[in-house]
Amino acid sequence: MATLSTVHRGRYLAARFLAALLMFAGTPGMAAIERSPATADHSKFKSLQGPFETASQVTDACLRCHTEAADQIKATTHWTWLYKHEETGQTLGKNQVINSFCGMAVTNEPRCTSCHVGYGWKDMREPPPEADSAVDCLVCHDTTGDYWKFPTLAGDPTYVPREWPKGSGKIVQPPDLPDIAQNVGATGRANCGSCHFYGGGGDGVKHGDLDSSLVSPERALDVHMSPEGANFSCSDCHSTWGHSVSGSRYQVNAKDTLGIDIPGHTDLSRASCESCHGAEPHEKEKLNHHVDKLACQTCHVPAFARGGVPTKMWWDWSTAGKLDENSEPIATYDEAGHVSYLSEKGDFRHGENVVPYYAWFDGTVEYTMVDEKFDIDNPPLEINRLDGAPNDPGSRIWPFKVMRGKQPFDTEYKTLLATHVFGADDSSLWSNYDWPKALEYASEMSGMPFSGNFDFVETRMYWPITHMVPPADQALRCGSCHAGESRLAGIGGIYMPGHNANPWLNRIGWLMVALTLAGVVIHGLARVVFRKRKQS
Amino acid sequence: MSRVLIFKRFERFWHWFQALLIFSLLITGFEIHGSYSLLGFGDATRLHTIAAWSLIVLWLFAIFWHITTGEWRQYVPTRDGLFAVMHYYLIGTFTGAEHPYRKTTRAKHNPLQRLAYLFFKLAISPIIWVSGLLYLFYNDWPATLAGALSLETVALVHTAAAFAMLVFIIAHVYMTTMGHTLTSHIKPMVTGYEDLDEPASKP
DSSP: OOOHHHHHHHHHHHHHHHHHHHHHHSSSSOOOOOOOOOSOOGGGOGGGSOOOSSHHHHHHHHHHHSTTHHHHHHTSHHHHOOEEOTTTOOEESTTTOOOSSSOOSTTSTTTGGGGSSBSOOOOTTSOSOOOGGGBOSHHHHBOSSOOOOOTTTTTOOOSSOEESSTTSOOEEOOOOHHHHHHTBOSOOHHHHHHHHTSTTTSTTSSOSSOSGGGSSOOTTTOTTTOTTTTOOOHHHHSOEETTEEOOOSSBOOOSOOSOSOOTTTSOOOOOSTHHHHOSOOOSSHHHHTTTTTBOHHHHHOOOBSOSSOOEEEEEEGGGTTOBOTTSOBOEEEOTTSOEEEETTTEEEEEESSBOOEEEEEOSBEEEOOTTOOOOTTSOOEESEEEOOOTTOTTOEEEEEEEEEEEEEEETTTTEEOOOOOOOSSTTSHHHHOOHHHHHHHHHHHHOOOOOSOEEEEEEEEEEEOOOOOOOGGGSOOHHHHSSTTOTTTTOOSSOOBTTBOOHHHHHHHHHHHHHHHHHHHHHHHHHHHHHHHHHO | OEEEEOSOHHHHHHHHHHHHHHHHHHHHHHHHTTSOOSSOHHHHHHHHHHHHHHHHHHHHHHHHHHHHHOGGGGGOOOOTTHHHHHHIIIIIHHHTOOOSOOOOSSSOSOHHHHHHHHHIIIIIHHHHHHHHHHHHTGGGOOHHHHHHOOHHHHHHHHHHHHHHHHHHHHHHHHHTTOSSSTTTTHHHHHHSEEEESSOOOOO
């Protein structure tokens, strides 16, 4: 709750910021940011002339000048896939967590580790390879668009022509490594997107607010990233410190109270709206009064999966494995043309322009870990849980994608199960459509216990929505929430005029009004009747 | 009988501007409350706030006027003749009785009117004012107030007062039709003049 003094300070800040914003947004299509020219032309470096047999030889060349880069990378979550959560004490990261898409990365190397920022992580029971040359510089710094980590090679691009997707007849050619090496630069949307847009096994599958439509989005889709808008790269907000990228889905900065990040004042991490827009960014004061309870995203991301790429909303693994009469796998599609069944993966439902789910959120996310016993009698099971409460000053109402589905669990141990879905071996689900075998093998490979008895439990998983911010005129209207049947229905713990009302007040109030009206009408009619009688 | 200026120019301006504002406030207010959708919540809120501030300014002028002219005395309640007036509205009006009250410029409201208007001025309006300002400045409440009061309570009180206002207006508008003719009570509020039994007051 703002005191008077902060209101005044806020007004000053808001006015100052508005001036800046107007300069930015006043012109149709705000000015795209310009970047200072580089001090090095990498095509002039002898060590980048090649030839390179492998991408890791390029890394060796990079490290000759960028001597600390490999150590920096190896200290980041991008490398370790481990995240020690300070609030909950849980050890998270792709190395540890289970999700409601393909389950765990563990036992699905090298498919999953094709997105590791390195080369050759073929067994996740071990840490990533130690050699400095195992770090992948190019996936983040390629500017040609020709570098592509092949999906099944544990992080390497292909060095021979290879077919992908399997059976499609499309051949992926080996990349021109010297050309790529000579054209390295700052990271762009396509770099981050080559992994983050394709999480969950395909374009847009996982996040809902991250998909390939953001490589070059229209202004209406994302005002920050659009070339007609600010043309931001991911790292303009997800600022880095020695290759460590700010902004975490495990520990979200749900309410940034630092305000605008100015050198000398703050840590310069910019992965929150407030980092640039401040705490009171609206011209209308009443809107600024909402920021203590509402995340910016709640109004400014009215829907996700808006760029024409659907996101997966439901994934039922229990139906996987059905084959047609020729024992061939099946694929079916819904009326929108989105795949609705695959023998490898089960049933799906996809969504576009999805209205988010809203919840109080203080930024802390707790996971149901794979070895954690859960209450199997009360599904759905929450794969991750959102902390936060209405009366907690650190919480705000945030938008989420809720991923739902069914996934296997151990009926005896009452735990979720690692799923070995990918692999050339004959035990993976995608090679033989046999769940018991795949689960058995996953247990053997990962060392996680499996009793041999399993079933499928309905699960839910929450994904914070923060990207795909359209221009302000497409933000939610007041009536989107301040209405009886509003998108915030059921949020609880807050009085929203127009949405909440005391039913007894309404009953008594309207009854009084009705009685008065009735009294007036009866009295008036009586007057008419008596007057007529008198006249006659 | 004499033609007497009974509602002065400011009084009439005050009354009709206030009427306009109160109707605007009721229409937008019950939309904000969620009773129906007309302008949309955002526009309803904006109009409601503008009308509220206008009414507050108008009231400040009206209070000043009442004090400086001594017109506040018109609202001092009296029991003298109250029951006769009530009896008239309940029975006499049907039997063709004369209205028991004789209006003068010094006492232009009958005892029932005095009570009703006093209730409007001292109960309904202040409750609406105070709860409305609390509602409007909800985000600027000092911590002590925020600990003791909730927006929900303020909204409840504000809306309850709005219902009382609506009830008052229905009754008030109906009562204005109860003169010798349907409009004989309304005319003086427009022109200012009414034919009274008393001789024109002389300065």
